Amino acid sequence: MMIELLIGVALLGALVTFVAPNRIAGKLAFAISLVPAALSVYMFTAFDGSGNALLADGGVIAFESSTEWIRLGEYTISWFVGLDGISLPLVVLTTVLITLAIVSSWTPIDDRESQFYGLLLFIEANLIGVFTALDFFLWFIFWEAVLIPMYLLIGIWGGPRRKYAAIKFFVYTNVASLVMFGAFVTLVFSLDVTTFALPAITTAMLETGPQAEIFGLGGTSLASAVFLAMFLGFAVKVPIVPFHTWLPDAHVEAPTPASVLLAGVLLKMGTYALLRFNFTMFPEEVISAFAVPIAAIAAISVIYGALLALAQTDLKRVVAYSSVSSMGYVILGLVAFTQFGVGGATFQMVSHGLVSGLMFMAVGVIYNATHTRMLTDMSGLADKMPLAVGVLIAGSFAYMGLPLMSGFAAEYFIFFGSFGSEFLEYAPLITAVAMFGIVIVAGYLLFALQRAVFGPYLLETDYEIGRAPLHDIAPMFVLLAIIIALGVAPELIFDMITDAVDPILENGGEW
Amino acid sequence: MEGIFTYAPAIALLPLAAFVVALCFGNAMPKKGAIAGIFATAGSLGLSLLMLAAVASGEVHHETYYQWAAGETAGHSAAQGIEFTFGILIDPLSALMLVIVSLIALLVHVFSLGYMNAEGETGLPRYYAELGLFTFSMLAFVYADNLLMAFMFFELVGLCSYLLIGFWFRTESAPSAAKKAFLVTRFGDYFFLVGVVAIGATFGTLAFAGDNSFVAQAEAALDGGETLFGFDARTWITITGLLVLGGVIGKSAQFPLQTWLPDAMEGPTTVSALIHAATMVAAGVYLVARMFGYYALSPTALGIIAFVGGFTALFAASMAVVKDDIKQVLAYSTISQYGYMMLGLGVGGYVAGVFHLMNHAFFKALLFLGAGAVIILMHHEQNMWKMGGLKEKAPVTYYTFLAGALALAGIIPFSGFWSKDEVLYDALILGLENQLYLAAYAMGLIAVFFTGFYTFRMVVLTFHGEPRSEAAEDPHDIGWSVKAPLIVLGLLSLTAGIANLAPVGKLLDMDIMFLEMWLDGHYGGLEELTYGAYSDTLAHETGAIAGSEQTTLLVGAALSLGLALSGAGLAWTLYSGSDPAQHTQRLGSVRELLRSNYYQDEFQVWLAEGLTLPVARTADRFDQSVIDGVVDGVSSVSLFGSGWIKRIQTGIVTNYAALIVGGFVGLLVVLGVYGGWFV
Secondary structure: HHHHHHHHHHHHHHHHHOOHHHHHHHHHHHHHHHHHHHHHHHHHHOOOOOOOOOOOOOOEEEEEEEEEEEEEEOEEEEEEEEOOOOHHHHHHHHHHHHEEEEEEEOOOOOOOHHHHHHHHHHHHHHHHHHHHEEHHHHHHHHHHHOHHHHHHHHHOOOOOHHHHHHHHHHHHHHHHHHHHHHHHHHHHHHHOEEEEEEHHHHHHHOOOOOOOEEEOOOOHHHHHHHHHHHHHHHHHHHOOOOOOOOOHHHHHOHHHHHHHHHHHHHHHHHHHHHHHHHHHHHOHHHHHHHHHHHHHHHHHHHHHHHHHHHOOOOHHHHHHHHHHHHHHHHHHHHHHOOOOHHHHHHHHHHHHHHHHHHHHHHHHHHHHHHHEEEEOOOHHHHOHHHHHHHHHHHHHHHHHHOOOOOOHHHHHHHHHHHHHHOOOOOOOHHHHHHHHHHHHHHOOOOOOOOHHHHOOOOOOOOOOOOOOHHHHHHHHHHHHHHHHHHHHOHHHHHHHHHHHHHHHHHOOOOO | OOOHHHHHHHHHHHHHHHHHHHHHHHHHHHHHHHHHHHHHHHHHHHHHHHHHHHHHHOOOEEEEEEEEEEEEEOOOOHHEEEEEEEEEEEEEEHHHHHHHHHHHHHHHHHHOOOOHHHHOOOOOOOOOOOHHHHHHHHHHOOOEEHHHHHHHHHHHHHHHHHHHHHHOOOOOHHHHHHHHHHHHHOOOOOOHHHHHHHHHHHOOOOOOOOOOHHHHHHHHHHHHHOEEEEHHHHHHHHHHHHHHHHHHHHOOOOOOOHHHHHHHHHHHHHHHHHHHHOHHHHHHHHHHOOOOOEEEEEEEHHHHHHHHHHHHHHHHHHHHHHOOOOHHHHHHHHHHHHHHHHHHHOOOOOOHHHHHHHHHHHHHHHHHHHHHHHHHHOOOOEHHHHHHOHHOHHHHHHHHHHHHHHHOOOOOHHHHHHHHHHHHHHHHHHHHHHHHHHHHHHHHHHHHHHHHHHHHHHHHEEEEEEOOOOOOOOOOOOOOOHHHHHHHHHHHHHHHHHHHHHHHHHHHHOOOOHHHHHHHOOOOOHHHHHHHHHHHHHHOOOOOHHHOOOHHHHHHHHHHHHHHHHHHHHHHHHOOOOOOOOOHHHHHHHHHHHHOOOHHHHHHHHHHHHHHHHHHHHHHHHHHHHHHHHHHHHHHHOOOOOOHHHHHHOOOHHHHHHHHHHHHHHHHHHHHHHHOOOO
16 A cells, blocks of 8 residues: 555645645645655665566565456456566655755745645656556556646746747647557557556567457567557657657746756656566567667767757756757667666666756756856856855766766666677667767766856846855755765665566567 | 785775865864875875785785676676676785875875965865865775776766866866866777776676686687677777777877866866876876786787877977976976886886886976975966076975976986886887887887976076076075975985886896886786786787897987987077077977977867867757757647637646646546446
């Protein structure tokens, strides 16, 4: 019942906050959010699962809970939730990041607070649902429901072009979800199953494959078509070039806490789904046919995203585009299909969540004080806001993959896993190309730092720029501490992750 | 003595503690954190000396302390475990380097009391914290027992350089120089990281020493005639070795990645001393020495190292000739001197390379700290044309600086002579057998002349003649915290050559080549990491002039000493006197070429700003117009084109919100009814 409790507290908290007075909404939401955060940390310490939740080969799903819910004809839909080594770190990431995002909202949000914080808690409930659901329908409900609060957060509390950005975000990712939904349901109908439970579908898929013909396709060709359609659907969410253009618009218009969650957790929904569906359910022969093109797109995402970041003059856009680059590494790790590759990709999901969250918070704190994000306007902020700038510098180096911070561990695992991959053709070459991203990322972040925080102080404001309040700074230090802890001791979560990744690699699937 | 190794981790951890202390409590402490740093580095030095003594008594310490991550290499078909660990390897090479690094770090801390505290700098806790972190990173790098750990601390060394070069962040130039230093070295580190990944993926281990080191695995692969990643073993070892070398070339400021180092003068002079003598720049060459066994397996890679080194030695020395800023001259001399070390290592002169690394650490730290003292004397003036006549007014600075200059120029009996001579000797005897290497030797030899010239041009302009500015007439006082480090280093510059008087030993047939015996494991060491083992792997054929080792030694020494003296003499003739002329005009267009550093900076700026940035902007425009254009186009056709949908496009977000929430609740209700919730 732990997972139900997590989701329940967040949902109930969302309702309570929604009707609470604006004055206390922020503090109230913070207090409520501590419960799921504490619960998930407890679950992390009490985790007794093993293996992969979708692959029933002797593993144990942690905190499993299953109740039959709906019967649609011969098909059963259940409330089926549980955790394994891949999803648990993401749940902890979600709960911790929500709590910190709430605190970081105290300064910038001064309008309709109760609704704002209510939506943050509502999004938390759904995100936990996405990472814990083991039934396709249940998962899809959470998956879609995440969009609503995010759409509203951007559309109501966003910047000047918030309507355009919010609609683009909503429509684009929704159309992609539709493609994915159609593809997956098609696949389920072709399989020998009468349930939407993901483990059962995975087993059927890997052991026998599609039994019926649909649209004139069957067997491998049907599986390949579904693989491709689902990949495209998730590619928008990740996002992978060329489906990434909604991301910078959404980020630039979104208020800081929404950006933190968007980059920190929402992007991981896409990579998490890719791992859970495309790279777990499909047999190797289907994946390998797409491996080289996907790896190539991943490398392009890394380099192209980094180049785009280099061209930006808005600090928030710089950070936004850098996510495209970082997510490219995740895709490369997944498609390498080795322990370090897939494990590193999962590690990178967590690490990037922490680091990008930190970066958006730091940019937000600077924006709160200066009311500008343009690199051309800023200069010499280090003197005025030493702590915030210190965090921004630390975050930038974490982003660049500085050793002993989580970003390095993630990237190193991915590079190592992908360079030696025997699954992926041309692996050394593609890896070496993608790795060049570590030079460009240093280029644009150091350039941004040089412009914004160093040099003589030139910004002209009609008010005094003071140091940021403690509650703006403290969340960033919490993130920094986790980033360093994971960089020094990646095994805190990496062992758990590889334990859940191994069955995927072993279960090749032979029809 | 073995028990002392229990304390080995503390060598690096003490400065880390100083970092934390200075960062958190520096403002409240006397001397703003300097004391913490001095105690920590003194502790590191003491422990390092004990390690040195333990190694001298025949002990070696190789222990894994911590598993960072572990997993399986390569694809699922051929699963093989690999562990990424933090471990310590204390053998003759690392023990020696630990002493050098901690000694220089301690002296720099002490000197900083006079250079930073006494000059009323702000931000001192930050300064001392960063120095502590710098020392920690370098010491951990030095005794890392595997390539990944070495890479990690190599990167941290880069971070600390960035922070310290940019210490005066309120200026325009310091942040720019810091950025350049990090970016250029990161470009090199990119190749290094690819190399680390490649070596790990190939051999399943990254350990430097032991039966399962990647060097041993590579040897086995060579012997077995294996094919690695589609190449024969020798080629693959060469490729991976050269990839790692990318990092070395970046950090050790070798051609073509040397451009960051002269700019790095924007940092405090104390930081320059640390960067040039014992940390950042030394890290690159040290890495080649650390994994020399691997390079010994690839004659091609070693040949490239030799030529990069020889060329850099000459190239950088030529640029130092026309510089006006005292720190600039020293910066180019550093590049040139590291070129010598690379040359020495590249021709198989492992001992010569390490010997020069050690001597250079002492005399370059001395020269930079001396330059720092001059800058204090001169009230923060760095242009040598405004100096002059400091000799009488600051004798301690003068004589210690002179000792460093004589060592740099390679004048007998100062330390630099012995090590530079040994490097050139090793290049010469290899070149006599394999003429290709004579070219590398020749470049190194010509550079000796330039070195003598620019060194004494600097000494004469700074200290001799008449004062050429008000500041030089009335120099600022300097205290003992400045003088003491200079004296220590001055003595070392004079005497460090005793460690390996190779020509004397060979001519008189005496066993006085202590460093060679030290590195060859005569006192203690790991069999596979000795000079002898490397030489066996290399199996270089060497030649001699007129078939006699003695003649070769004497001819070689006479040549390099003669060139050094004539260079120094020429500088003396041109620049001594009360009011020396610039003379550089006579060089004509060559002067412009040299002053602009062969336009290499322009080229690199063009690469960044003339090529990469426009490409990035084009990509951005493409992204905005084409990719996003398609997205917007599709949506306006499919969604907004329809009249029905237009009516609900009210443009008011809350309306949409109501619709979405309503729809969602509706869906839930339908599912709920269907699922029998309400029954």
